[in-house]
Amino acid sequence: MTVGISGLGDHIGVWLRFVSNAISQSFARKVEEKGVTVAEWALMRALFDSEAAPPSKAAEQLGMTRGAITKLADRLIGKGLLIRRADPDDGRARTLALTARARRLVPELAALADENDAAFFGDLPAKERARLERLLKSIVARRGLKHIPID
Amino acid sequence: MTVGISGLGDHIGVWLRFVSNAISQSFARKVEEKGVTVAEWALMRALFDSEAAPPSKAAEQLGMTRGAITKLADRLIGKGLLIRRADPDDGRARTLALTARARRLVPELAALADENDAAFFGDLPAKERARLERLLKSIVARRGLKHIPID
DNA sequence: TATTGTTATACTCTATAACTATA
DNA sequence: TATAGTTATAGAGTATAACAATA
Numbered sequence: 001m002t003v004g005i006s007g008l009g010d011h012i013g014v015w016l017r018f019v020s021n022a023i024s025q026s027f028a029r030k031v032e033e034k035g036v037t038v039a040e041w042a043l044m045r046a047l048f049d050s051e052a053a054p055p056s057k058a059a060e061q062l063g064m065t066r067g068a069i070t071k072l073a074d075r076l077i078g079k080g081l082l083i084r085r086a087d088p089d090d091g092r093a094r095t096l097a098l099t100a101r102a103r104r105l106v107p108e109l110a111a112l113a114d115e116n117d118a119a120f121f122g123d124l125p126a127k128e129r130a131r132l133e134r135l136l137k138s139i140v141a142r143r144g145l146k147h148i149p150i151d
Numbered sequence: 152m153t154v155g156i157s158g159l160g161d162h163i164g165v166w167l168r169f170v171s172n173a174i175s176q177s178f179a180r181k182v183e184e185k186g187v188t189v190a191e192w193a194l195m196r197a198l199f200d201s202e203a204a205p206p207s208k209a210a211e212q213l214g215m216t217r218g219a220i221t222k223l224a225d226r227l228i229g230k231g232l233l234i235r236r237a238d239p240d241d242g243r244a245r246t247l248a249l250t251a252r253a254r255r256l257v258p259e260l261a262a263l264a265d266e267n268d269a270a271f272f273g274d275l276p277a278k279e280r281a282r283l284e285r286l287l288k289s290i291v292a293r294r295g296l297k298h299i300p301i302d
Numbered sequence: 303t304a305t306t307g308t309t310a311t312a313c314t315c316t317a318t319a320a321c322t323a324t325a
Numbered sequence: 326t327a328t329a330g331t332t333a334t335a336g337a338g339t340a341t342a343a344c345a346a347t348a
Contacts, residue, residue, distance in 0.1 A: 005261040008196050011268040012280065013174040015287040020171035022294060023164040039315065045159050056329065068316055070331055092324045092329040110156040117162040120290060128286065129163065135283060136166040139271060143173060190338065206307065219339055221308055243306040243347045 019120070027116045031109055035079065041109050043072050044081065044098060048106045052085070052097035081105065174271050181263045185256060186230065192260050194223050195232065195249060199257045203236070203248035232256065 008014055028038050036044070046061050047053055055069045062069070073096055076082035081102035087093035098106070121129050159165055179189050187195070197212050198204055206220045213220070224247055227233035232253035238244035249257070272280050 005199075005258045006265050007200075007261075008193060011264055012272050012284050012287070013171070013178070013264075013268050015284065015291065016167065017171045017175055019287050019290050020164070020168045022291075024168055027164070037314070042159060048156075049158075054329080055331095064315095065317065066330060067318080067332080071315090074331095087329095090325075090329080092322095094330065107156045110158075113162055113164075114157055117164050120294070121163050124286075132283070132286060133163050133166065135275075135279065136163070136170050139170050140166070140173075143271070188337070207305095215338095216340065217307060218309080218341080222338085225308095238306095241306080241348075243345095245307065 023116065023120050026119065027113065030112045030116060034105060034109060034112070036076075036081070036105075036109070039072055040076055040079075040081075041113075043069070043076065044102055044106050045110070047082075047096055047098050048103070052095040054087070054093055054095055058096065076102070170271075174267065177270065178264065178267045181267060182260055185260060185263070187227075187232070187256075187260070190223055191227055191230075191232075192264075194220070194227065195253055195257055196261070198233075198247055198249050199254070203246040205238070205244055205246055209247065227253075 024038060031038060031041050042062055043058060046058050055066055055073060058064075059066045059069045064072075073082055073084060077084060081099055083097050083099055085095050085097065087095055121132075124132070175189060182189060182192050193213055194209060197209050206217055206224060209215075210217045210220045215223075224233055224235060228235060232250055234248050234250055236246050236248065238246055272283075275283070
């Protein structure tokens with residue numbers, strides 16, 4: 001900006017958002033071919049590391065409300081990718097577990113995520129990529145942002 | 152990631168999105184106090200530079216569909232921030248123009264945007280900030296992304 | 303016929319709040 | 326009462342497609 005008030009392109013945050021949106025949209029198109037959305041992928045990936053987990057844990061991990069997890073889970077159940085069971089020990093509790101098909105799908109989706117990241121950052125010099133990653137993580141740390149990034 | 156498939160935190164794109172979301176949400180809270188959303192701010196800012204502009208121009212500039220602009224414009228009109236007029240030369244065309252109140256509001260919102268950007272990037276060394284900006288713009292250029300970032 | 307814009311419809315994402323069942 | 330989860334509702338954001346008016 002030279003004079004007057006700042007414009008849309010005068011903020012780093014806006015450029016960041018722009019790049020971020022492009023990356024997310026690109027990834028969304030890739031996973032769509034596998035029949036899932038980005039948010040669904042995030043939940044599936046979060047559940048992949050354990051046999052079964054309560055919705056509340058997934059909500060905390062992904063920085064979403066329990067209601068949002070319920071809705072996402074409903075959709076994954078409808079797609080045959082998730083099973084919801086009652087907890088035998090606590091009548092209120094439920095557990096979410098990926099189906100066998102979902103367990104086969106997650107690595108494919110992870111590969112798409114790798115591929116997507118490489119498309120945007122792969123030809124940056126390794127040093128620069130590392131610096132960017134460090135910078136982003138430092139902002140997260142400094143601002144005390146919790147939650148794992150979900151998409 | 153050490154072994155196995157990549158996780159949610161193993162992609163730069165995910166960290167980028169995380170930071171980007173935090174910045175956007177922070178900005179959204181600020182502009183909300185002024186009674187507008189981030190998308191509304193973007194449209195207002197885009198219209199600020201000219202006396203009046205057709206919706207199609209705003210759509211192109213912001214990378215949105217004409218239908219989306221109509222919807223946004225309807226809302227801004229409802230808030231008394233925008234006026235839609237028929238084009239005297241072309242019966243199909245319309246023009247969008249900010250109201251006087253909107254013209255007073257835009258600089259306030261721009262100041263909030265400045266403030267928000269400073270909160271996230273202000274205490275980075277100038278060199279590092281410049282490097283980040285250059286990097287983001289290079290990605291935009293390399294990928295041939297058009298449209299001004301809108302939020 | 304082509305173009306401008308609006309309207310209708312739909313879907314994702316997400317939140318808040320009320321509610322149910324259990325503890 | 327407190328907690329786990331679900332359900333209901335709402336609204337932003339966005340897209341596609343059908344449509345109306347005009348060129």
